Amino acid sequence: MADLPARARVVVVGGGVVGTSVAYHLTRLGWTDVLLLEQGSLSCGTTWHAAGLVGPLRASESGTRLVQYSAELYASLEAETCLATGYRNVGGVIVARTPERMVQLRRTAANAAAYDLPCELVSPARAQELWPPMQVDDLLGAIWLPGDGKVNPTDLTQSLARGARQRGARIAERVRVTGFTVADGAAGRRVTGVVSDHGTVEAEVVVNCAGQWAKALGDLVGVTVPLHSAEHFYVVTEAVPGAHPDLPIMRDPDGWTYFKEETGGLVVGGFEPEAKPWRAPDDLPHPFEFQLLEEDWEHFSVLMDQALLRIPVLEETGIRKFYNGPESFTPDNQFLLGEAPGLRGFFVGAGFNSVGIASAGGAGRALAEWIVSGEPQDDLVGVDVRRFAPFQADNGWLRSRVAEVLGLHYAVPWPNRELETGRPQRRSPLHERTAAAGALFGTRMGWERPNVFGPPGARLDYSWEKPAWLPWSGAEQRATRTDAAVFDQTSFSKYVVAGPDALAGLQWVCAADVDVPVGCCVYTPFLNERGTYEADLTVTRTGPEEFLLVSSSATTVRDLDWLARHGVAAQDVTEAYAVLGVMGPRSRSLLASRSPDDWSEEGFPFATSREVTVAGVPLRATRMTYVGELGWELLVAASDAVAVYEAVRAGGATDAGYYAIESLRLEKGYRAFGRELTPDLGPIEAGLVFATGLAGDGDFLGRSALEAHRAALAAGGPRRRVVSFVVESPEPMLWGGELLLRDGHPTGQVTSAAWGETVGSCVGLALLRSDGAVTAESLAGAAFEVDVAGERYPVRVALRAPLA
Known part of the structure; x- marks a missing residue:
């Protein structure tokens, strides 16, 4: 014992x-x-x-x-x-059969350059030299990764x-x-x-x-x-000519397979497109020590057939062992x-x-x-x-999702790809109305959200190039910039902090000063002890001892946990309210025509919040925008959302989705948590010191680290900086993750990118690294390019956004 x-x-x-x-x-x-x-x-x-x-x-x-x-x-x-x-640095080869995969490999090579990792694009012939057992007649190219290893x-x-x-x-x-x-x-x-x-x-x-x-x-x-287990398969073969201990790892993702040497033979495994879930997490056997599951040659055949195509000698090679071992996968x-x-x-x-x-x-x-x-x-x-939230731990839902997730390992990682299984989980009260209007939905924190509105029968397509939905998103962008658009933003996280300790608690966790008059809205980050980002949100003072916090859809659990850890009691009211963003130069007149309240510049200034009535429905309107136009976010009880939405649509507002929001915010240079704003970056690098209380005397979480960072950089300015850019050519499509070059040398990476309809080309934000201060003058004196799958395009880089 x-x-x-x-x-x-x-x-x-x-x-x-x-x-x-x-x-x-x-x-x-x-x-x-x-x-x-x-x-x-x-x-x-x-x-x-x-x-x-x-x-x-x-x-x-x-x-x-x-x-x-x-x-x-x-x-x-x-x-x-x-x-x-048993670690050996043997290197790795990844091969491509299709043009779409070659684009991915070129993007992978650019990522390696951004991270200062060795990576080389090679021909099929060179790939065969590196990995002699395979045939390469059907290949378009490959990459060589000298840093790969096995253990x-x-x-x-x-x-x-x-x-x-x-x-x-x-x-x-x-x-x-x-x-x-x-x-x-x-x-x-x-x-x-x-x-x-x-x-x-x-x-x-x-x-x-x-x-x-x-x-x-x-x-x-x-x-x-x-998490949920799925059966995961590979075999170990008898000896294969050309296999030796230092043979590189080879991956053929278009065939869903990988190969590595083992005792003179090969491990042949992979990630089939549709996986085979195993038992539920609460139904696992005990004991289960050094055990495997039953062989399933029929299920494995999709991998073995592809392996035989890549390595014909396997037709004549015996199998030493079939491994079917369960592994756990997440949503x-x-x-x-x-x-x-x-x-x-x-x-x-x-x-x-x-x-x-x-x-x-x-x-x-x-x-x-x-x-x-x-x-x-x-x-x-x-x-x-x-x-993840508790509702995402349902075993039935996880079982459905794991069948899709395993196959994503070797699927083409399309930009903006939406998972298909386990949906829907959460729906806005406007879901049926927006679906009838042609919404094509994505999902975030379980919420079904309109990405873009298309014609009858349209579906989201995925592409490295300009997708079929881009003109529809472009029309939504134009409507927002020139007229009025309505966005269903119900998925926003919403919290109420109230009570005698509310102000003191928020003054500590918020880097900006939130001790403002009732009816004022403050844009603020949560910073950690290191002075870097934990959240990016707005705080509205709705009463002497009450505040409304609105944050990202994906960060509900994270935000509430952060507040609780720092002694701030918050109530999650996300599902109680819908949010309609009514944006565009005509938004004021549209809302005024549906409301008896004062929507004028004097009566309703920027960053203020009021209780108003729209279409006979009492709600809270906050003059705040993430698209850079005149507009309001309407917080309305979920039960009344349809009436308000229909009134706004009857007033001529165009339905618009999250793809348009992405483009519009990048034209204005607005940062997003998780991309530009991360726990590795602080407000100085992000260019958002103005959104903190650093100029004042009040203390807040992360202030000491932020001050120390500012002092360390005072002599030379930030050595990393979030910058805006515009691609000079309208031809390429950017998605984020592309390599940024300065005078021909890697200097950073695109954090977010999208088509900017107003600008007429792709726009974005990038994290730039520099040996010296990043200033407007230093940027103007350099030649910048972006690498789009191996093609380089000139870009204009600046501290100010193109439509700032």
């Missing part, structure tokens, strides 16, 4: 590669009182049957840096622990475990966690320990790294861990990391979507830093567990 201690500072649940990485990195940071519990043996869950691919280049810079660190750690760990990880997952896990033990961590195998102890306190619920079949251990921090069991454990304490194909909202001290590191080996080193370090520092030390927004 395991001899467990009565208490430990941290208990890590799960002894796979992620759990051991968290334990290892906690001890490296000086937290040595760490206990890791594993229900079977180390690496016995998903880890042992993972393919072990380590490809550092990811879609985002934060993701790339995370896996880069993993590769560096795996290469150096043996010297520290005297246990080999032995079980050896890696054991090496991480030894490294953790060497610094004091204890590891107990064959201990099954069955529950947790929780206490209520002044700061809310907090985890206090772990209950197991070998007794209870008191703990300050619990880290749920239980893999496909993580959701069921989270459910025990009301923590949302949305958006990104893993889950961070402290759970509503339960302090309970952290999650799970749902790695078949990239757990590559991610484990960096994710383990990031989670350990979060635990020790009390907040993330890098941009983890894309993997933050708080991006």
Whole structure:
């Protein structure tokens, strides 16, 4: 029987590669009182049957840096622990069969240049030289990634475990966690320990790294861990001519397959377009140690047929082993990391979507830093567990979604792609009306939202070039700039903060001064201790002790958690109200014709909010815009939304969607949280110091760091800066992520881009890196270009937006 201690500072649940990485990195940071519990043996869950691919280049810079660190750690760990990880830096080849895939590979190469990673576009002949077993007659090209590697997952896990033990961590195998102890306190619920079949251990921090069991454990304490298992297949072949230990990894995403050498043969695996979900998270077998599922050659045939096309010799090659191992996937194909909202001290590191080996080193370090520092030390927004709400943890919904998500690994990553399964979840009260008007919907935080309005029978299409819906969006943009448009923005997150402590609490968490007269609206960020972004929102004072906060659709759980952590009690009223954005130069006269209230410039100035009546319906109108035109956001009870919408439409407003909003805001240079505004960036780099209280005397969260940053840059100005740009040619279509070049050299990356109908070409925002101060003069004296899938186009770059 395991001899467990009565208490430990941290208990890590799960002894796979992620759990051991968290334990290892906690001890490296000086937290040595760490206990890791594993229900079977180390690496016995998903880890042992993972393919072990380590490809550092990811879609985002934060993701790339995370896996880069993993590769560096795996290469150096043996010297520290005297246990080999099996890591070999063999490089990787990704091949393209179609023009659409070649565009993706050219964009990938440009991303690599932006992140200063080696990457080379190569011909099919060169690809075959790098990977001799394949035939290349049907290929258009490939890329060569010298930084790719492979590792032995079980050896890696054991090496991480030894490294953790060497610094004091204890590891107990064959201990099954069955529950947790929780206490209520002044700061809310907090985890206090772990209950197991070998007794209870008191703990300050619990880290749920239980893999496909993580959701069921989270459910025990009301923590949302949305993941579901799917069957994942690969085979190991007999010896293949040309296979050797240093053979690169090869990926053929148009055939949904990957290949790596193993003992003279090949691992042949992939990500089929339609996956096979396994059992629900609360119905997983126990014990399930070093086990596989039944072979399913029929399901695997879609991958094997493509493998035979790429490597004809496989027709004559035997199969040593068929692996069918379940792995957990999340609703958006990104893993889950961070402290759970509503339960302090309970952290999650799970749902790695078949990239757990590559991610484990960096994710383990990031989670350990979060635990020790009390907040993330890098941009983890894309993997933050708080991006999901409780309604997204339904097992039936997850089962539907996982069948689609697994296949996205090797699908063409179309810009603006919308997932199709598990919809709809949440609908605006205007949904039926906008659908009848031709809305083509996207989804955010479960909400169905009009992206664009098209003719009868239209569908959203995906393309690297200009899509079919662009003229429809262009018409919506013109209506907003020249007449009046109405946007269904019901999905906005909405919170009420009220009571005698409301002002003091908001003055601390808001970087701008919100002690304003009743009826005034303030644009403000939430900053962290490092002076970088945690949220971007508006705060309206609706009474002496009451405030209305309006934020991004996607950040509801994150925002509410941030407020609660800093002692601000907020009520989520998102579903109680619809929001109609009525925007454009004719918006004033239109609303005045439907209302007895004063909508004049004098009676209703910018950044003010009033209770008014429109079409006989009482509502709150706030003169605020995200499109840069005269306009109001109408906050109306959900039950009355249709009446107001129909009155506005009868007044001649054009229906418009979120694609138009994106274009319009970029023409005005308005920043967006998660793209321009991230936890890696502060208001100085973003050009938004004016939206903080730095010029005043009041203290706020992040002020000290912001002042220190300003002082450090005073001599030379910011070395990173969000800038606006306009493409000089109307020909290319930009989507975001493109490489920005200065005098022919990589200098940054596009964070957001869209077609600007008013400008007549694509516009956007980019994060520019510079050796010196980024000033209007320095920008005017340089030649800038943007790389669009290998083609370079001149752009005009400036601190001011084109329509500012």
